[in-house]
Amino acid sequence: MSGYIEWNALVDVIVISLIVGAGLPALFALGVRALAGTGSRNDAGRIPRIRVTAAFACFAVVFGAIFSAIVLIGSGHH
Amino acid sequence: MTEPVLLVTVVATALAFDFTNGFHDTGNAMATSIATRALTPKRAVLLSASLNVVGALLSLAVAATIAKGIVDAGVVTLDVVLGGLIGGIVWNLLTWMWGLPSSSSHALVGGVVGAVLASAGAHGVLWSGLVAKVLIPALFAPIVAILVAAVGTWLVVRSTRDVSEDTNDRVFRWGQIGSASLVSLAHGTNDAQKSMGIILLALIASDPVRYGNSTVPLWVILSCAVAMGLGTYTGGWRVIRTLGKGLVELEPRQGMAAETSSAAVILLSSHFGFPLSTTHVATGSILGSGVGKKGASVRWHIAGRMFIAWLVTVPSAAFVGGACYGLGRVAGPYSVFGLLLVVAAMIVVRSRRKPVNHKNVNDAWEAKGGAEAAIAESLVDHDPSLLVVKRKKRKKKKKKKRKKHDEETEDVNVDVQE
Numbered sequence: 001m002s003g004y005i006e007w008n009a010l011v012d013v014i015v016i017s018l019i020v021g022a023g024l025p026a027l028f029a030l031g032v033r034a035l036a037g038t039g040s041r042n043d044a045g046r047i048p049r050i051r052v053t054a055a056f057a058c059f060a061v062v063f064g065a066i067f068s069a070i071v072l073i074g075s076g077h078h
Numbered sequence: 079m080t081e082p083v084l085l086v087t088v089v090a091t092a093l094a095f096d097f098t099n100g101f102h103d104t105g106n107a108m109a110t111s112i113a114t115r116a117l118t119p120k121r122a123v124l125l126s127a128s129l130n131v132v133g134a135l136l137s138l139a140v141a142a143t144i145a146k147g148i149v150d151a152g153v154v155t156l157d158v159v160l161g162g163l164i165g166g167i168v169w170n171l172l173t174w175m176w177g178l179p180s181s182s183s184h185a186l187v188g189g190v191v192g193a194v195l196a197s198a199g200a201h202g203v204l205w206s207g208l209v210a211k212v213l214i215p216a217l218f219a220p221i222v223a224i225l226v227a228a229v230g231t232w233l234v235v236r237s238t239r240d241v242s243e244d245t246n247d248r249v250f251r252w253g254q255i256g257s258a259s260l261v262s263l264a265h266g267t268n269d270a271q272k273s274m275g276i277i278l279l280a281l282i283a284s285d286p287v288r289y290g291n292s293t294v295p296l297w298v299i300l301s302c303a304v305a306m307g308l309g310t311y312t313g314g315w316r317v318i319r320t321l322g323k324g325l326v327e328l329e330p331r332q333g334m335a336a337e338t339s340s341a342a343v344i345l346l347s348s349h350f351g352f353p354l355s356t357t358h359v360a361t362g363s364i365l366g367s368g369v370g371k372k373g374a375s376v377r378w379h380i381a382g383r384m385f386i387a388w389l390v391t392v393p394s395a396a397f398v399g400g401a402c403y404g405l406g407r408v409a410g411p412y413s414v415f416g417l418l419l420v421v422a423a424m425i426v427v428r429s430r431r432k433p434v435n436h437k438n439v440n441d442a443w444e445a446k447g448g449a450e451a452a453i454a455e456s457l458v459d460h461d462p463s464l465l466v467v468k469r470k471k472r473k474k475k476k477k478k479k480r481k482k483h484d485e486e487t488e489d490v491n492v493d494v495q496e
Contacts, residue, residue, distance in 0.1 A: 003206040009350040021342030022230035025335045029237040038240040
């Protein structure tokens with residue numbers, strides 16, 4: 001009986017949890033790698049601009065996602 | 079037909095339940111951050127308690143489920159709410175005393191269902207709501223948490239394997255402040271709602287005309303949020319006292335992945351109005367982070383305890399809830415409240431005489447368990463002292479090893495130093 005299991009909600013929980021719960025730490029990790037991984041510093045000992053940009057893009061997405069998630073949950077019509 | 083004194087008793091008991099919930103579950107939001115040294119215990123307690131309050135104000139979906147989605151609010155009277163609430167608490171206290179795995183959230187739901195069954199029969203329970211909103215998500219959420227944390231940890235460890243350990247630890251500790259905050263917030267959106275739902279149910283029972291179609295009144299939201307925050311804060315001090323110096327150590331990368339997984343699963347479940355055991359989700363995430371990091375198998379011992387809690391809690395608490403309602407019918411509702419006080423006093427006396435601990439139980443598998451297992455066990459059993467013991471033992475082992483090693487390689491070392 002479909003009334004006993006809310007398949008749609010459960011599938012949403014799995015998929016969104018995976019994207020957000022595993023994706024955000026992974027994105028954060030990519031940002032860290034861009035800043036501090038091997039080859040992140042050039043011969044002059046500086047981090048190339050493209051790596052800095054990539055890293056901050058990662059961090060920005062992470063922060064943005066968290067912020068919008070909180071807003072979304074807070075504004076839910078309950 | 080309001081019975082003001084009875085209503086006040088029910089509300090006070092619900093708030094007390096909320097307080098103990100916060101008190102018990104502090105570890106869920108804090109243990110990982112403390113074990114990775116991302117936060118000092120004091121900061122973790124403050125952060126956790128204050129964000130609990132904020133989280134409790136964010137969403138009301140779970141409260142709606144408890145008040146209107148599980149039992150038919152139309153047949154519920156104040157006696158039923160009181161019987162169910164006290165049944166749930168009594169079952170919680172008993173399992174705590176016996177060292178059985180339990181979940182306070184499921185106990186609360188079970189108690190209310192049992193009291194409704196006893197008063198109105200099977201038609202008073204919304205069975206599809208009970209199964210779809212409580213039982214299935216409760217089974218499902220820890221499994222999702224294991225999966226998400228495993229995938230997250232695997233991705234994080236893979237992407238940062240060529241970053242130096244120092245940098246990783248430093249940066250991910252910082253990131254953990256964010257993920258720990260989210261867990262505390264999520265805890266508030268799910269656990270504090272349960273008491274709000276019960277109080278709303280009591281209000282509907284006492285005055286159906288006024289509260290029948292209303293959502294949770296503001297004073298209920300605020301008082302539940304504050305009760306839970308205070309409980310978390312007080313529980314946190316117990317954790318700090320227990321922790322002392324030596325602790326298990328967890329890698330910040332794992333800690334952050336585990337916390338993000340818990341936060342995501344709990345927040346999403348709150349959004350869909352699933353009242354689940356936040357303890358079980360946090361435990362699942364820790365177990366998953368172990369799997370993702372080194373391909374360790376799931377600790378079935380701990381997963382098994384969660385499964386038993388899932389299987390046993392609702393029916394048992396329902397039985398106790400029904401019995402409490404019956405007692406209320408025979409001897410008056412205040413006798414049920416008296417029963418609660420008696421059981422609580424009994425447990426305080428017993429726990430003084432023979433302190434509850436699981437240390438002996440863990441010895442057998444502790445050696446290969448590692449930090450994740452220790453943390454998971456401390457979460458699922460609400461026993462912060464489990465974070466400590468392991469560390470001391472391992473230290474001793476390390477010392478022994480080091481001594482042996484030193485003796486064997488003494489000559490070599492001298493050569494190298496010179």
